[in-house]
Amino acid sequence: MPEFMDIHRGMVGITAEGLKEAHTADLAIQGEEGVNFKQAWADPESGLVYCLSEADSTDAVQRIHERAGHPFDEIHPVPLKV
Amino acid sequence: MPEFMDIHRGMVGITAEGLKEAHTADLAIQGEEGVNFKQAWADPESGLVYCLSEADSTDAVQRIHERAGHPFDEIHPVPLKV
Numbered sequence: 012m013p014e015f016m017d018i019h020r021g022m023v024g025i026t027a028e029g030l031k032e033a034h035t036a037d038l039a040i041q042g043e044e045g046v047n048f049k050q051a052w053a054d055p056e057s058g059l060v061y062c063l064s065e066a067d068s069t070d071a072v073q074r075i076h077e078r079a080g081h082p083f084d085e086i087h088p089v090p091l092k093v
Numbered sequence: 094m095p096e097f098m099d100i101h102r103g104m105v106g107i108t109a110e111g112l113k114e115a116h117t118a119d120l121a122i123q124g125e126e127g128v129n130f131k132q133a134w135a136d137p138e139s140g141l142v143y144c145l146s147e148a149d150s151t152d153a154v155q156r157i158h159e160r161a162g163h164p165f166d167e168i169h170p171v172p173l174k175v
Binding site: 034052093 | 132172174
């Protein structure tokens with residue numbers, strides 16, 4: 012299944028607990044769009060959050076993130092990995 | 094050890110082989126700055142490449158990427174992970 016990396020900006024001050032809550036909110040509904048969120052990384056200082064997922068399309072990832080309350084600013088497929 | 098995510102833009106058309114070559118060039122010298130490149134993802138269409146690394150500082154990652162011939166456009170620590 013295709014993999015995607017999406018970026019959220021403006022999450023300045025995000026905590027470990029806040030990241031976990033956001034991720035859990037995604038996981039709770041991801042199956043409805045066939046998405047699998049694999050990992051997320053965050054930088055409280057710059058407010059950047061990166062999410063790596065597997066899905067059929069960027070739209071599926073977008074729908075889950077939006078429904079969970081944290082739409083991304085940028086998303087791209089990452090068909091190559093090393 | 095702190096983890097970092099850096100982003101390279103403008104790598105439009107990058108191939109699996111090109112990504113592997115770039116990654117190998119990093120790995121060959123990363124020990125000299127105490128960096129450990131853990132994973133890289135690329136999108137040939139948008140030209141985006143993401144690299145996840147462990148290092149003492151952003152400067153250490155920058156020095157390796159520059160010496161290997163592919164300076165990044167953006168780098169941030171990612172102290173939070175889920």
